[in-house]
Amino acid sequence: MVFLEALMLIFSSVSVGYKQTHHFQCFTKSQITHCLFISLHHFQARQDAAVDVYERLPVPFGLVRFGVAPDHPEVKNVINTFTQTAQHERCSFHGNVNVGKDVTIDELRQAYHAVVLSYGAEGNRSMGISGEDLPGVFSAKDFVGWYNGLPSNKELRPDLSCETAVILGQGNVALDVARILLAPVEMLKETDITQNALEALAGSKVRRVLIVGRRGPLQIACTIKELREMVNLPNTRADMLPADFEGIAEALKDLPRPRKRLTELMMKAAKEGGDDKAEKCWGFRFFRSPVEVIAGADGKRATGIRLALNKLEGSGESARAEVTGQLEDVDCGLIISSIGYKSIPIDPAVPFDPRRAIVPNEMGRVQDTAGLYCSGWVKRGPTGVIATTMNDSFDTARVLIQDMEAGKLDLSVNKPGAQAITALLQTRGVRTVLFSHWEKINAEEEKRGKFLGKPREKLLDVDEMLKIAWS
Ligand code: NAP
DSSP: OHHHHHHHHHHHOOOOOOOSOEEEEEEESSOHHHHHHHHHHHHHHOTTEEEEEEESSSSOOHHHHHTSOTTOHHHHTHHHHHHHHHTSTTEEEEBSOOBTTTBOHHHHHHHSSEEEEOOOOOEEOOOOOBTTTSTTEEEHHHHHHHHTTOGGGTTOOOOOOSSEEEEEOOSHHHHHHHHHHHSOHHHHTTSSOOHHHHHHHHTOOOOEEEEEOSSOGGGOOSOHHHHHHHHTOTTEEEOOOGGGGTTHHHHGGGSOHHHHHHHHHHHHHHHHOOOTTOSEEEEEEOSEEEEEEEEOTTSSSEEEEEEEEEEEESOGGGOEEEEEEEEEEEEOSEEEEOSOEEOOOOOTTSOOBTTTTBOOEETTEETTOTTEEEOTHHHHOSOOOHHHHHHHHHHHHHHHHHHHHTTOSOOSSOOOTHHHHHHHHHHTTOOOBOHHHHHHHHHHHHHHHHHHTSSOOOOOOHHHHHHHHTO
């Protein structure tokens, strides 16, 4: 994989040169991905750089552990590189530290020459429609967290006794969720999906998944790999509306190649459908925006979704959806909102742009705050695959190193780094989880997984993780 080779190259080409050790801190809520990429870059560029990574949970690998779909194990291979980075003599992991609560950003800034915020986007965009808090409606963020073992989502218990599920949004997260809902359990049982999710899915009655977008086929947000996986799902056929594809064939010739291939595959799926004997189906529904979650007669749970039919204003990627005034109701017992993630502020000392839901920055330098940097989704918004994030992390690392070399960071004083922060945390009754502690959790998860014929069975309970970590 090109992606991994690139990482390994960077990791193995450490340059030599500086005498004094400078401490950099990088902290995450659950997005260690960026931090470890940043660390890689520092180790390459500066022999005097040490990087401490702070993480709220006792376990590392954030997005890769809790975001990547369980049936995409090849994407998770990047954990091997992260592990090597975290074990580097100038990198240390400090889990179980809730930055903004257990320790403030100002305290971290006093202890380090530079602090990088890489805490991703743990909020989700709200649909802003009535009924969206009803039982039966979930954010994709929570649903993904549930099947991927995020401790805060372990009690989600989605009711899968309905026949039709509607997913709002047509990005890759929406397709991940649709695939997990429809995939044969035999396909999932050898992945690291949590056992409770696997059991719930084994008993699922969901047979039809509609993936709803406010714009048209030419604006769909998913990528071809994820679409192909839907098309190839066993025992499942595609069910689309021919009217949604009117005029699309004529537009094909002017499309950039990736979108052209994606559109051709979608049209083929729409035309051919697939195996008539398939017991399950999925389909895109275009030009539809959610306007209301419909409650059952007792008003207690979702039984459908009201959609506004749209027309497009403009063309291409920037076309906008405009309502036509027509409405359509779809019966369904499960609604998953997958309209994007949102970063949240974590400390009042850090500037935050509530409209864009990012930390305002210039090339990763946090606005008006020398020595504070940001990277990943909190820097530029919640889009991009792991490779995008990797490149973005390298950009931030480059800017930080430039600032060091241009004298913009005061390196004349030694900074105590983790030593001071660990002592401070101790006074507050917070004990950190080091990488060696995580390795005990890892071993336990792998042991439990082996028993079940899976790569690992993730621990879901933070107290249990801590008990094993410190045993
Ligand atoms: P996304 O790609 O930005 O898709 C968001 C979807 O929600 C779009 O279809 C968008 O439609 C729709 N939407 C936004 N606001 C809406 C509203 N108010 N009403 C109705 N629909 C609305 O986001 P995502 O799926 O959360 O993915 C986040 C990033 O992670 C993406 O870059 C994705 O590629 C990446 N990711 C990659 C993988 C993978 O590589 N397998 C897996 C998961 C995620 P519009 O286009 O009309 O705005």
